[in-house]
Amino acid sequence: MLTRPEPHTMSSTTHAQSVAVAEADDRNFTASLSRSAEIVDAVLQRALPQPAGLHGRIHEATRYAVFAGGKRLRPFLVLQSAGLFNAKPAGAARTAAAIEAVHTYSLVHDDLPCMDDDDLRRGRPTTHRAFDEATAVLAGDALLTIAFEILAHKSTHDSGEVRARLIARLAEAAGSNGMIGGQMIDMQAPSRAFGPDDVILLQCLKTGALFEYACEAGAILAETDDIEQERLRHYARDLGLAFQIADDLLDVTGTTEQLGKTAGKDVEQGKATLVSVYGLDGARKEATRLAGNAARLLDGYGDRAKLLKELPHFIVDRES
């Protein structure tokens, strides 16, 4: 009997074990995310000018915005997708730094008084609160500009063609038919009635486009074929929507302290969110469905895709 525990006991043990495994997975996952952040921060430390001279303030402001302890999710996507295809780590790290610069610039500009008017970001005063509006506009501009400088440099990839393709695709993803277009729709949201498809388009542009690029970039660096690049983009589309739903849910259910940014802003500003489209429960279900979809797309890649397959679930379950 000792060798055969009661069904209830067995079930408990198995449950405890699986919780332990899940926690260990979570720790591994979190450790891997931190490691990505260190790698990309090291590149950004070297790439961003040190404050000096009469215009030192602009360098201070860009560094303030960038080194604020973000999750570095997009860099993680670049590094992992590059790993999937054995692209060189150094080039992947630089590409990840470029995308994080673009992401940070978009936060700095979106937080401006004339946009979302946010005082808090990543638990600290936003750049225009810590400096001033003019400096924040210029810091955003500088971060967008340096992203392309980082990609254009020879150390990103031996081939000029590959660097030019990385640049062209980043510009598309971040441009007026990508991320900027999404923010443009978002700014009009309070005054216009948007249907569910409109809200999904908004999010696909505002968040999805840069997620797609982050995943595709690894494939571009490794010079894979178009099919691989499209599969990674598809993964990123599902992941991006799941991420955005989770973000919208957190805006409703989270606290400002938890989030490091002002909670409840979407409802307050009358923003069109995916929670307003699906409802609270519907949104949770849709996020879980999208996360599962995304993970399954990478079934064929074996162990190398382990973290990319865990990420969608991590994103949906996150609390900040």
Added chain:
Amino acid sequence: MLTRPEPHTMSSTTHAQSVAVAEADDRNFTASLSRSAEIVDAVLQRALPQPAGLHGRIHEATRYAVFAGGKRLRPFLVLQSAGLFNAKPAGAARTAAAIEAVHTYSLVHDDLPCMDDDDLRRGRPTTHRAFDEATAVLAGDALLTIAFEILAHKSTHDSGEVRARLIARLAEAAGSNGMIGGQMIDMQAPSRAFGPDDVILLQCLKTGALFEYACEAGAILAETDDIEQERLRHYARDLGLAFQIADDLLDVTGTTEQLGKTAGKDVEQGKATLVSVYGLDGARKEATRLAGNAARLLDGYGDRAKLLKELPHFIVDRES
């Protein structure tokens, strides 16, 4: 006696003739400037998305900012410097379009209420007045982004290496140690005492960096050696300072109607200008000296450099 006019008469005739030649030169020059504008506008018409969809407003705003009838001086510099080295016209036109997009973005952001707070630009309401501040910030962002997309595209140059170099140098010239750095200094100018060297540094960054790039770009497109590229940059440095002095002079002496932008803003805002460094007469002399210097740098290029050699004088003598 009929064949030999009085000295006084002869002198008059010669003067009249030389005025006529100068006027014909001016006409040729102005026609050539217009032709450059047509070439670069045709590229920008194709490259900038047409307003469509939920985010059509961003495309409207970028087009509003770009197609406002600017002088297109920087495109002229690219096309002429490309002509100097026989670079392909199509690639030069695209490079010129990219630089004009960057220049226009800088005007849109500089005109914002939190920066220079200008209501008028190129004789029309500034972008944030015609649309709103958020749209103007995003339109600037979109123009900066598309500049790199235009350069990265294969039709700019067959070689990916050349495209990547064009991009790297544009990012440097427009970045926080270039144009953006200059604007950062300018924003601090009213509250800090700047010496002559500081004002010259400000202008070299704010205006000079993009002028330098515009001239250097032709040499990069033609894959010339570093000496040619440095000579073009030197020409551009002198030209840029002469241009800025003329601009500062016009701000003092011109009318708002003449300039198409608000006159007298520099003094009103306590800006550090080159007129405040040199005084009115000194500034005129310095502009003329720099114009002569710039022109002489191109003595070795023969007829191909004719317009580039005329440009400094045209810039110093302009009335708007």
